[in-house]
Amino acid sequence: MDLSALNEQQRAAVRHTEGPLLLLAGAGSGKTRVITSRIAFLLQDRGVPSQAILAVTFTNKAAREMRERVEGIVGRKQAKGMVISTFHALCVRILKEDIEQLGYKKNFSIYGGADQLRLIRDLLQEVNTGLRKFDADRVLWLISDAKNRLIPPDRFAPTHGDEYGPVVATIYPRYQRALKAFNAVDFDDLIMLTVRLLQDKPAVLEKYRQRFRYLMVDEYQDTNAAQYRLLRLLAEGHRNLCVVGDDDQSIYGWRGADLGNILDFEKDFPGTMVIRLEQNYRSTGNILTAANAVIRNNLKRKIKALWTADGPGDKIDYLLCEDDEDEARVVVERIMAERFKARLSYRDFAILFRTNVQSRAFEEQLRYQDVPYVLIGGQQFFDRKEVKDVLAYFRVLLNPRDEVNLLRILNTPKRGIGDTSADRLIRFSAEHDIPLWQVLKNPAEVEGLGDKVMESIATFVDLMQNFRRRFRVGQLSDTGRELLQELRFEDDLLRTAQDPDKARRRMANVAEVINAMASYEQREVQPTLEGFLDKVSLLDRDEPPRQDKDAKLQRDAVVLMSLHSSKGLEFPCVFLVGMEDELLPHKKSKGANSNIEEERRLCYVGITRAQKKLTLLGAARRKKFGVMQLRSPSCFLEEIPDEVLHSAASDAPTATTEEEKDQLANNAFADIKAMLDF
Numbered sequence: 001m002d003l004s005a006l007n008e009q010q011r012a013a014v015r016h017t018e019g020p021l022l023l024l025a026g027a028g029s030g031k032t033r034v035i036t037s038r039i040a041f042l043l044q045d046r047g048v049p050s051q052a053i054l055a056v057t058f059t060n061k062a063a064r065e066m067r068e069r070v071e072g073i074v075g076r077k078q079a080k081g082m083v084i085s086t087f088h089a090l091c092v093r094i095l096k097e098d099i100e101q102l103g104y105k106k107n108f109s110i111y112g113g114a115d116q117l118r119l120i121r122d123l124l125q126e127v128n129t130g131l132r133k134f135d136a137d138r139v140l141w142l143i144s145d146a147k148n149r150l151i152p153p154d155r156f157a158p159t160h161g162d163e164y165g166p167v168v169a170t171i172y173p174r175y176q177r178a179l180k181a182f183n184a185v186d187f188d189d190l191i192m193l194t195v196r197l198l199q200d201k202p203a204v205l206e207k208y209r210q211r212f213r214y215l216m217v218d219e220y221q222d223t224n225a226a227q228y229r230l231l232r233l234l235a236e237g238h239r240n241l242c243v244v245g246d247d248d249q250s251i252y253g254w255r256g257a258d259l260g261n262i263l264d265f266e267k268d269f270p271g272t273m274v275i276r277l278e279q280n281y282r283s284t285g286n287i288l289t290a291a292n293a294v295i296r297n298n299l300k301r302k303i304k305a306l307w308t309a310d311g312p313g314d315k316i317d318y319l320l321c322e323d324d325e326d327e328a329r330v331v332v333e334r335i336m337a338e339r340f341k342a343r344l345s346y347r348d349f350a351i352l353f354r355t356n357v358q359s360r361a362f363e364e365q366l367r368y369q370d371v372p373y374v375l376i377g378g379q380q381f382f383d384r385k386e387v388k389d390v391l392a393y394f395r396v397l398l399n400p401r402d403e404v405n406l407l408r409i410l411n412t413p414k415r416g417i418g419d420t421s422a423d424r425l426i427r428f429s430a431e432h433d434i435p436l437w438q439v440l441k442n443p444a445e446v447e448g449l450g451d452k453v454m455e456s457i458a459t460f461v462d463l464m465q466n467f468r469r470r471f472r473v474g475q476l477s478d479t480g481r482e483l484l485q486e487l488r489f490e491d492d493l494l495r496t497a498q499d500p501d502k503a504r505r506r507m508a509n510v511a512e513v514i515n516a517m518a519s520y521e522q523r524e525v526q527p528t529l530e531g532f533l534d535k536v537s538l539l540d541r542d543e544p545p546r547q548d549k550d551a552k553l554q555r556d557a558v559v560l561m562s563l564h565s566s567k568g569l570e571f572p573c574v575f576l577v578g579m580e581d582e583l584l585p586h587k588k589s590k591g592a593n594s595n596i597e598e599e600r601r602l603c604y605v606g607i608t609r610a611q612k613k614l615t616l617l618g619a620a621r622r623k624k625f626g627v628m629q630l631r632s633p634s635c636f637l638e639e640i641p642d643e644v645l646h647s648a649a650s651d652a653p654t655a656t657t658e659e660e661k662d663q664l665a666n667n668a669f670a671d672i673k674a675m676l677d678f
């Protein structure tokens, strides 16, 4: 095979086919390219049968791309039979063959979040009788965390973690038994059960060691304890394990990924050949200088410096925008201008953000300007449960006959109108052909409702009638905010979310609905609740049909995604937005369990996605719950040397106060009027 398209170190990595190999290299240095070339080399030059090759990577998209690249070199026929997949897909493959040895049947189901939660909730009912109520999400999260650490149900210590220790110690074994009774496994089981299978059944282990004789792992820095154990089991016989990663891009610490796995590889596999790649083929000099300068500030890392044979290229722009809407406007305007100027496609542009809520302003602006886009990962903003719940209130306030939404909010947030009561109400409404809302207004005739339930219904009806009035007279966003306060929406989110982070994200999403309302209010001459909901519905209707993440990338559209999902990808033009303190670095990274280094790695991942042009943006003010808050620039900006950075205020008119904004708008309106008069 012709290896001339590779540099010397890359070639060395490709040729070192026997024994452990650690390829530790920075972003864009061709790690993934080495893996694909190595597979082709094994097939073509070493005569290894394709069935003996196993490559594991982080996403389905990466796996597919890897396969295509190999096929491109050796042809489809020769590539057939090799296994290139994610950890989870690999485990499904193994379990489908051998799970019977663990007492499950081969046609097992795989449970995702909603099914898991339902099960946990049922099990919790027995425990949740006393004064203390336990939150199912949190219990599930702790079980998942235990599974990622390979702690089986019978070894979960009640003293583990916080006050939830004892309840998880009770629920976890029951949960696992129930899953087994349903012949089901959950996502974390896929890995944990495969490890158990390989550990407990030597014959099975031997079979896979014989079959997969060459193992390769991309994005190795993000493997967790269970995944690492799996790799070691598979590789320990022949030790033909090649792992490829970048400790500077380890960004899944919060999900149990263990940076120690990469830092200790040489210890775990004595005699490891270590190869470093330092030439970057992706980005221009200035982008690389910035990336190097930022990551240099992390203490816990293996020192490496990237260089490029490419010229310095454009400077990195940093734009300080007036607020989040200004930020979105500037980005979209730049995309439109740059696309023509540089003859690029929409898909050459990526907008990367730290938190998913940031996407809303960009989505709105892109739609407004008719620019096609795809939002990768995360649900579309208005599809998120908590957002739908809030909108459901607004919809029912507007139209009490909207029974789908009425049922959605009847017991959300929980107010003691359980499923049985809801069933009774629905049945009565159907039998007597009375709209559900009318039944709620007069529930006395419905049989079997307890006093407490009746009371809850009355309170709910009062609240709704009260707010219907208030929305007619009051300011939209203020009234919306008051409604959420009255409902104790925040308390409910805190109570029901899996972990504090999730709760915070949901709260931010809810706040974002109110923000959207506030900006609608500012734009509209006669803002009404109905007008707002219409706007939102129109957005919904234009939503691209749900497709899987990979199909989405193929269309010609601007790509919006979180920094986390951008790993391994590259784009000619990258906008890294929200370069603000408390956003990047995220505020949760401060304080007690500070993890500023993981935030810096995220920033590094973002910077190194850019090939030609990197633009950093931040806002001086950002709306939270419709109220403007002052923001300060990200500390990472200071780490980028001045010679590669070009800072400017955004070119949009800078109105500071709402009054000034009104003034500007009036001026513009006066101009148009003058034109028309003329």
Ligand SMILES: Nc1ncnc2c1ncn2[C@@H]1O[C@H](COP(=O)(O)OP(=O)(O)OP(=O)(O)O)[C@@H](O)[C@H]1O
Pocket: 005, 006, 007, 010, 025, 026, 027, 028, 029, 030, 031, 032, 033, 034, 246, 249, 280, 281, 282, 567, 568, 569, 570, 608
């Ligand atoms: N020797 C080479 N000559 C020319 N181009 C190369 C070479 N090696 C890699 N490239 C190109 O550089 C870019 C980055 O390569 P690749 O995606 O393999 O890097 P990586 O190290 O996996 O990056 P990341 O850390 O972001 O996953 C790709 O476009 C790849 O085709």
Ligand SMILES: [Mg+2]
Pocket: 031, 032, 033, 218, 568
């Ligand atoms: Mg890669």
